[in-house]
Amino acid sequence: MxxxxxxxxxxxxxxxxxxxxxxxxxxxxxxxxxxxxxxxxxxxxxxxxxxxxxxxxxxxxxxxxxxxxxxxxxxxxxxxxxxxxxxLLCGSERAYRAHFAYREKPGAACVGGDCVEAHAMHVEAQRRARLAEEHDKGGTIRGYQIHWALGEPPCDPCRAANARGSASRRRKPSRRLQRPPTPSGTPGNGAAAPAQAFPLAS
Structure with missing residues (x-):
């Protein structure tokens, strides 16, 4: 050589x-x-x-x-x-990010690898890791959402957690602010205000 x-x-x-x-x-x-x-x-x-x-x-x-x-x-x-x-040769998350740093479109500008596929695998791996954390908690609403983001049906614990969350939100009273009632005989309840008497000039 x-x-x-x-x-x-x-x-x-x-x-x-x-x-x-x-x-x-x-x-x-x-x-x-x-x-x-x-x-x-x-x-x-x-x-x-x-x-x-x-x-x-x-x-x-x-x-x-x-x-x-x-x-x-x-x-x-x-x-x-x-x-x-x-x-770097294309085909990694780091190479994927470099495309944006140089104002390039990943995929069309790739050389020696597929950065779009590498990024998709990177995102899925991150979601799987986060989903494992939610499963360790016994199933959560966040886990339910991650399942759908991964394109798969939620597991039973995450589905149950989401159902409990939905039921809890339905039971909560409305937070709409209500206008306090106006005392009778004062402006604001449809009744006219009493006329005010003024002394006559002598």
Whole structure:
């Protein structure tokens, strides 16, 4: 297997060999310049792969910075998108969320996997976990709702809990505010107010 040092030795004119200081600078401006130089490098992908696999904690390798590579040290498959950004291969919840961060539509923009299916499985797993908690409580109204959200009929304990909740709500008195009765002979009950007498001027 050909190693990265062997590839760089065979490839003349590589920017990182002509001006290595730019690729290991602490200055943000120089790091940005190094990333731009990597965009057209024929060794960009193997260079980035080498830095990711070896977890190199310094420098710009294959157009990636240390901060970008650190997020991919999980060992999961990755790719460069059309804009040159380091991304996970599709098919996970994290890749699904990245589509929205980059204003993409999951599914249509997927590469190497199905993020829509992965998200659906993630949501179902979360609901199943929550449903197990509701079952540990002996069945609840929330569990009843989760059953329907999963597209399945509720279990007997959750159905019974929902029935008890519905019966309790029906027994509660109405909370509608009633206007207190107006005393007889005062305005507001249909009776005219008595005329007020005024003294006559002498």
């Amino acid at each position: 050909t190693t990265l040092p062997q590839l760089t030795a065979r490839t003349p004119g590589l920017p990182c060999r002509l001006d290595p200081n730019t690729f290991f600078s602490d200055q943000a401006r120089e790091r940005d310049a190094a990333q731009r130089l990597c965009q057209t490098c024929p060794l960009r992908t193997p260079c980035a792969r080498y830095a990711l696999e070896e977890r190199i904690p310094h420098g710009v390798w294959g157009g990636t910075t240390v901060a970008e590579r650190r997020a991919f040290w999980t060992g999961k498959p990755w790719r460069f998108d059309d804009a040159g950004r380091l991304r």
